[in-house]
Amino acid sequence: MIIPLTPVRFLEYAEKIFKDKEGVVCEGERFTYGEFCRRTRKVSNALKSLGIQKGDRVAYLGYNCHRLLELFYAPPVIGAILEPLNIRLAAKDFEYIISESTPRVLFLDKDFVPVIDSIRAKIPSVKHFLALEKNPGLPGWIQGTYEELLEGSSAERSYPLGEYPFDEDDPAEIFYTSGTTGNPKGVMMTHRNLYLHALCAMSMMTVRETDIQIHLIPLFHVNGWGTPHYLLAKGGKHIMVKRFDPVKTLEVLEKERVTRAFVIPTMVNSMLVVPNFKTFNLTSVKEILIGGAPPPRGMSERVEEAFGCIAHSGFGMTETCPLIVLPELSEDLDPEEYRHRRHDTWGRPLPGVEFRLVDPNGKDLSWDGKSVGELLVRGDMVMKGYYRQPEETGKTLEGGWYHTGDLCAVEPDGQLIVKDRKKDIIISGGENISSLEIEQVLYGHPSVLECAVIGKNDEKWGEVPLAFVVLREGYRVTPEEFIQYARENMAHFKAPREVKILKEFPKGGTGKILKSVLRDRYRSK
Structure with missing residues (x-):
């Protein structure tokens, strides 16, 4: 027997086996899996009523919430593709991504209405702008809300069990990379990819029915x-x-x-x-x-x-x-x-x-x-x-x-x-120096809250290690002390030649330190 491999089967399993079990807690709201799955079916059918078809992209710009969790299933159920957007990107990044991927629907949090408004004329593919929640002062081009979309929509299956309107090798999600070394790239994850990833x-x-997991990662x-x-x-x-x-x-x-x-x-x-x-x-x-x-x-x-x-x-x-x-x-x-x-x-x-x-x-x-x-x-x-x-x-x-x-x-x-x-390796005088190795040593100093190391251009050596440190509250340590500490704990040629104390690091959407920004600012100085 050959059945398409798709995460939609996880949804079908949960709505049958766990329908009475509390499955989602979100900012004071609580949903059983039965309620969660009914909401997901309603969104899926509502998207169909908007004309969303197999292969169409459905974009989401907002924070973690139960609605995004529902959208991990609602578009793929009908063969459409979920496209979550990184909230930390700039207007030009959103314009590039939306222009390339051409989603027809964009769900967005009120916090991102201004940035989308600034590029709205340049993203004509989006036919439906829908706010995640009803808030006073939303502009006229917002055509409704997520919850209004659910109202009156059916929670019934739109096709018989197992007769999926897609193939397992069709994309179910597109996630764009952060574009730290060029334009963002849209990674296509198929139904098969996602199903087998979960099983593997x-x-x-070990994942258990009794697990209670907090979603801190966006x-x-x-x-x-x-x-x-x-x-x-x-x-x-x-x-x-x-x-x-x-x-x-x-x-x-x-x-x-x-x-x-x-x-x-x-x-x-x-x-x-x-x-x-x-x-x-x-x-x-x-x-x-x-x-x-x-x-x-x-x-x-x-x-x-x-x-x-x-x-x-x-x-x-x-x-x-x-x-x-x-x-x-x-x-x-x-x-x-x-x-x-x-x-x-x-x-x-x-x-x-x-x-x-x-x-x-x-x-x-x-x-x-x-x-x-x-x-x-x-x-x-x-x-x-x-x-x-x-x-x-x-x-x-x-x-x-x-x-x-x-x-x-x-x-x-x-x-x-x-x-x-590979891009973070520092080549100094013909020797390969791991930036990660230096960071691991610096993190051993009790005053270090965060640190990062890049290669700085050097006329004699080609590159030399340049370290950046954010101090823990209450500590005062000089750059020279950090250099000495590193020399005492690793080979001298690997130790940073220079250390800069920063108040904070530039970070991406998950809080990851952006070394690309540090290179742009400091590599040639």
């Missing part, structure tokens, strides 16, 4: 790390948080008895320095995954001590839906191996994922934990391609392998160790 992730990472970022699919498939509870705030997050963790959280390193730093952190009851938390950027050395250990749970990393990117690496963890493991998998590596390739490690000439390198090369990936979750960019697609998927641009080592049993991005 669940095969490595769902417009790389498929929400897959949680809209595999958590729903297992009947876990989604806790939606509109914006990350460290104190509010700790309050929600305590109130909702959250068991699992996915975070980026900057979120961890923000929570751990909350003055009354120890007054919160966080005993429900069982697992924290730190991703989005390589965590500083020792961060997983600090999180485990502070939260009393296990903490580990994972690895992936937009083009792979995103997860391709997770540690397989069991308390039955040898204690040192259990620690090693959580704290020293990013994990193993998921079932269905294949790795190659190659040198600059494309020659395969040994999996010995020491040889460093570019990671190439092949698997069921690798994207269909970049939307309307066949040349970029061909280059990135050359030879039938996705070229990640990440420099890694792989241990004999497949454990991945990320060394750096």
Whole structure:
């Protein structure tokens, strides 16, 4: 029997098996899975009434909320494509993305009405501008709201069970990259990609019906790390948080008895320095995954001590839906191996994922934990391609392998160790210096809240390491002290030649530090 592989089947499963179970909590609103699925069906049918057909794009510009979670399913149910937009982009980026992808419907939060109004005349493909919520003062070109769209719409299936109006290789989602090295690229994720990504992730990472997961990572970022699919498939509870705030997050963790959280390193730093952190009851938390950027050395250990749970990393990117690496963890493991998998590596390739490690000439390198090369990936979750960019697609998927641009080592049993991005390697006097290695050393200094390292142009050496540091509150440390600290903890030629103290870093939509902006500002100064 051959049935199309699609995340829509997760929705069908949840609405039958978990219909009476509370599934979504969002800013005071609570929905059972039955209610969530009925709302999703209503939105899907309402989109059809607007003329949305197979292959049409439906864009969303707003924060995390239950409506975005519903839209992970509503357009794909009818063969349309969800296109969440990064809220941190500028007007010119929105204009470029919308002009290329030509969505017919745009749902938007009131906060983004001004920026869309400024480019509205340049995005004629959008026929329906719909606000997420009813608010006073909305302009006349807003044609209604999300909730008004649901009113009067049917919650019935629009086709018989299993007779899907799409193929499994049709795109279900388009996520645009942040465009830090050029124009943003639209990553097409197919129904098959998303379905198998969820199954492969669940095969490595235990997901339970009793899980209560807080959504701190913006769902417009790389498929929400897959949680809209595999958590729903297992009947876990989604806790939606509109914006990350460290104190509010700790309050929600305590109130909702959250068991699992996915975070980026900057979120961890923000929570751990909350003055009354120890007054919160966080005993429900069982697992924290730190991703989005390589965590500083020792961060997983600090999180485990502070939260009393296990903490580990994972690895992936937009083009792979995103997860391709997770540690397989069991308390039955040898204690040192259990620690090693959580704290020293990013994990193993998921079932269905294949790795190659190659040198600059494309020659395969040994999996010995020491040889460093570019990671190439092949698997069921690798994207269909970049939307309307066949040349970029061909280059990135050359030879039938996705070229990640990440420099890694792989241990004999497949454990991945990320060394750096190819573009972040500093070549100084012919020596390759890892910016990540320097950052890991600097994070060992008690005064460092955040840091980043880039290569600065140098007449003699070609490039030299330039470090940037944001200090923890109450600390005063000079750049010279940081340089000395680095020289005491690593080879002198790798230590930064210059350190700049900043008040804050430029960051992307998830809070990730934008090294591209730092290079533009400081590389040639």
